[in-house]
Amino acid sequence: MGRTKRSKSSVAEILAALSHALDLVEGQPQGHAARTALIAGRLARVIELDEQSQRETFYVSVLKDSGCSDNSARVHKLFGGDDLLAKRNVKLIDWSNPVISVKYALTHLVPGGSVVQKLRKVPALLGPPNLVMDRLTEARCTRASLIARKLGFSAPVAEALQNLDEHWDGKGSCRHLRKEEIPLLSRIVSLAQTLEVFVSTFGLDAGFDMLESRKGKWFEPALVRAARGLRTDSELWELHHRHLEDPGVNITEIDLENEASSADIDQICEAFAAIIDAKSSFTAEHSTRVASYACELGQFFGFAPERLTILRRAALLHDVGKLGVSNMILDKPDKLTDEEFAAVKLHPKFSHDILARIRGFERITEIASAHHEKLNGRGYWRGLCADQLDLEMRILAVSDVFDALSAARPYRDALPLETVFSILDKDAGQGLDNACIEALKEIKFNGAQAAA
Ligand SMILES: [Fe+2]
Ligand SMILES: [Fe+2]
Numbered sequence: 272m273g274r275t276k277r278s279k280s281s282v283a284e285i286l287a288a289l290s291h292a293l294d295l296v297e298g299q300p301q302g303h304a305a306r307t308a309l310i311a312g313r314l315a316r317v318i319e320l321d322e323q324s325q326r327e328t329f330y331v332s333v334l335k336d337s338g339c340s341d342n343s344a345r346v347h348k349l350f351g352g353d354d355l356l357a358k359r360n361v362k363l364i365d366w367s368n369p370v371i372s373v374k375y376a377l378t379h380l381v382p383g384g385s386v387v388q389k390l391r392k393v394p395a396l397l398g399p400p401n402l403v404m405d406r407l408t409e410a411r412c413t414r415a416s417l418i419a420r421k422l423g424f425s426a427p428v429a430e431a432l433q434n435l436d437e438h439w440d441g442k443g444s445c446r447h448l449r450k451e452e453i454p455l456l457s458r459i460v461s462l463a464q465t466l467e468v469f470v471s472t473f474g475l476d477a478g479f480d481m482l483e484s485r486k487g488k489w490f491e492p493a494l495v496r497a498a499r500g501l502r503t504d505s506e507l508w509e510l511h512h513r514h515l516e517d518p519g520v521n522i523t524e525i526d527l528e529n530e531a532s533s534a535d536i537d538q539i540c541e542a543f544a545a546i547i548d549a550k551s552s553f554t555a556e557h558s559t560r561v562a563s564y565a566c567e568l569g570q571f572f573g574f575a576p577e578r579l580t581i582l583r584r585a586a587l588l589h590d591v592g593k594l595g596v597s598n599m600i601l602d603k604p605d606k607l608t609d610e611e612f613a614a615v616k617l618h619p620k621f622s623h624d625i626l627a628r629i630r631g632f633e634r635i636t637e638i639a640s641a642h643h644e645k646l647n648g649r650g651y652w653r654g655l656c657a658d659q660l661d662l663e664m665r666i667l668a669v670s671d672v673f674d675a676l677s678a679a680r681p682y683r684d685a686l687p688l689e690t691v692f693s694i695l696d697k698d699a700g701q702g703l704d705n706a707c708i709e710a711l712k713e714i715k716f717n718g719a720q721a722a723a
Contacts, residue, residue, distance in 0.1 A: 277530055277630065278530075278630060278631060279530040279531065279630055279631030280530070280531060280629050280630045280631055280632075281523075281526055281527055281528070281529055281530060281531055282526065282529075282531045282535050282539070283329060283330075283333075283523050283525055283526040283527065284521065284523050284527070284629070284630070285531055285535075285536070285539055285629050286330065286333045286334065286539065287304075287305045287308065287333050287521075287522075287523045288625065288626075288628040288629045289333075289539070289543055289591070289625065289629075290304035290305055290308075290333040290334070290336070291304075291305070291518060291624075291625050291628070292543070292546075292547075292591045292592070292594045292595070292621075292625050293335075293336035293337055293339060293546075293594070294336070295592075295594045295595030295621065296336060296339045296340050296550065296594045296595070297336050297339055299336075299468070300471055300515070300518075301518040302514050302515065302518030303464075303467060303468065303471065304332060304333050304335060304336060304464075305332075305333065305514065305518070305522055305523070306467050306471070306511055306514055306515070306522070307332045307335065307460065307463045307464040307467045308328070308329045308332035308333050308463075308522075308523070309507070309510065309511060309514070309522050309524065310463040310466055310467055310501070310507070310511070311328045311329070311331070311332045311459050311460050311462075311463035311464075312325060312328055312329055312332075312524055312525065313501055313504065313507050314328075314459055314462070314463060314494070314497065314498055314501065315328040315459055317497050317498075317500055317501065318459075318494070318497050320455075324427070324455075324456065325525065326525050326526060327424075327425060327427050327428050327431070327456055328456055328459055328460060329523075329524070329525045329526075330419070330424055330428050331428055331431040331432055331435070331456050331457075331460045332460050332463065332464070334415060334418065334419055334422075334424075334428070334432060335415065335432065335435055335460060335464060336411075336415070337414070337415045337418045337419070337432075337542075337546055338410070338411040338412060338413065338414030338415030338416070338417075338418065338432075339411050339415075340546050340547065340549045340550040340594060404436075404444045404445075405444045405445040406445070408436045408444040408445040409444075409445040412432060412433050412434070412435055412436065412445065413433065414549070415432040415433075415435075416429040416430070416432040416433040417429075418542050418545070418546065419432055421538070421542055422538055422539065422542055423538070427454065427456055428456070430454050430456075430457075431454050431456035431457045431460065432457075434446065434448060434453055434454055434457040435457050435460060435461055436461065437452075437453040437457060437461070438461075438488060438489045438490075439453070439458070439487060439488065439489060439490055439491050439492075440487065440488045440489075442488070443489070450491070458490070458491050458494055459494065461489070461490070462482065462489075462490045462491075462494055462495070462498060465481065465482075465485075465489070465490075466478045466479075466481070466482060466498070467511075469481045470508075470511065471515055475502070475508060479498075479499070479502050482495050482498055482499075483495065510522055519628055530631075533580070536584065537580075537584070540583075540584045540587040540588055541559075541587060543587070543588060543591060544558035544559050544562065544587040544588065545558075545559075546594070547588075547590050547591055547593060547594060550593060550594060550598070550601065551598060551601045551602055552602070552681050553601060553602060553680060553681060554590070554593070554601075556678075557590070557674055557675075557678065558586070558587050558588070558589065558590055559587070560674050560678065561586045561589065561667070561670045561671050561674050562583050562586035562587045564586075564669075564670035564673055564674060564711070565582050565583065565585075565586040565666050565667055565670040566579055566582065566583050566586075567711075567714050568666045568669070568670065568707060568710055568711060568714070569582045569583075569663075569666060571710045571713065571714060572662065572666075572710065578663075581634050581635055581638070581663070582638065582663050582666065582667070584632075584635050585634075585635045585638035585639040585663065585667060586639075586667055586670065588622065588626060588635065588639050589619075589622060589638075589639040589640075589642045589667060589671065590618065590622065590642075591621070591622045591625055591626065591639070592617070592618035592619060592620065592621025592622035592623070592624075592625065592640075593618045593621075593622075594621075595617070595618065595621045596614055596615055596617075596618055597614070600614055600615060601615075604682065616643075616651040616652055617652065619639075619640045619641070619642060619643050619651065619652045620640070620652040622636075622639050622640050623636055623639070623640035623652075626639055626640070637664075638663045638664055638667055639667070640652070641653075641655060641660060641664040641667070641668070642664070642667045642668050642671050643668070643671075644659075644660055644664065644668065645668075645701070645702035645703070646660060646665075646700065646701065646702055646703070646704065647701050647702060649702065650668075650702065660704075662707075665703070665704035665706075665707050666704075666707050668702075668703055668704070668707075669695070669703050669704060669707040669708055669711060670711075672695065672698075672703060673691065673695065673711060676690075676691040676694055676695070677691045688715055688716070692708070692711075692712055692715075695708045695711075696708065
């Protein structure tokens with residue numbers, strides 16, 4: 272597959288690795304988007320798409336859920352339950368069938384609630400389930416398409432993302448395009464992603480049976496016929512199976528030649544920070560602000576440009592694992608239960624596991640995944656101690672708490688700086704680094720820029 276011995280990843284590999292975070296938001300098994308890219312790429316080859324279009328098929332696949340964090344809060348609000356579970360199950364049903372989609376809605380509305388409680392939620396769905404689906408899809412697809420444009424991808428990639436949930440018979444979502452009105456790349460990736468979910472969940476036969484049963488409805492008949500040839504591609508399914516067992520296996524097949532440039536990496540980190548921050552209104556712009564505080568502190572301590580660059584990227588991505596935490600927990604106004612808090616505590620580990628797959632991100636991974644560690648060893652997820660926490664990790668931890676306290680929240684205004692620092696001071700030397708807190712005071716009160 273043309274693997275090279277590069278020490279840094281290509282753009283394709285970085286996006287494939289980060290797509291694991293998007294799988295988390297969709298409640299999909301790790302590596303779903305990367306395996307979709309594998310299937311879509313093979314299908315594109317079978318129908319003899321040119322090389323450029325084959326590459327575009329890959330990028331549509333790995334970015335297909337990049338807009339999904341935008342509708343997580345809305346899915347949670349609508350269904351009143353676990354957005355991850357609701358999103359996972361919607362991929363397994365034929366939601367364009369009204370009977371099936373009403374059944375789905377009632378299952379996911381207020382899980383564990385009585386029928387009366389469920390029915391009370393129905394008006395919130397604002398009409399038939401198809402209309403709900405249109406609204407959710409529109410938010411998600413428009414956002415994904417914007418992210419692709421921001422990352423500098425071609426118009427066909429953005430167009431395909433915008434129309435990914437359209438169906439051949441016009442009963443898809445959200446513009447109800449029909450047949451060839453739907454971009455070819457959307458038709459390919461839509462088929463590939465559904466096939467991937469079914470093969471991973473129910474096996475190969477169920478996957479191909481699903482294609483036949485949705486031929487002419489969800490999927491273009493000619494494309495389903497072409498996909499039949501993939502059924503006997505044992506190398507493809509062996510690779511798929513291996514990746515399902517170990518999502519750390521690299522199955523990226525395109526654009527492996529070039530290491531990502533520094534500008535590419537910055538652009539990707541910024542795009543993912545926006546995706547992370549869109550997950551909950553409680554964390555809007557959090558990652559971006561934490562990155563700017565961390566850079567101010569890095570400058571204060573006299574960091575060289577390369578060191579600052581690593582710190583900034585780690586700060587932008589530190590909460591990427593939060594994409595795997597349900598909005599049922601993130602947006603909960605009341606105190607979390609022990610079980611819920613245990614789920615929250617896992618997010619730096621998720622950040623670690625996602626970032627560790629990217630060659631050249633070793634240092635970023637270490638710093639980002641230590642942002643909830645405390646000097647006294649009472650932090651999470653590893654419970655590291657002071658002598659294991661270097662300056663970058665301490666800076667990030669202080670910047671993270673500073674933003675949590677100083678930013679306005681949906682339920683309260685921003686706290687005044689004096690109050691923020693009096694809270695931080697109580698933790699100085701115990702959990703958070705005193706020198707970093709003092710430096711931040713200098714910066715915020717006296718506008719200090721750098722160490723003397
Ligand atoms: Fe965090
Ligand atoms: Fe954070």
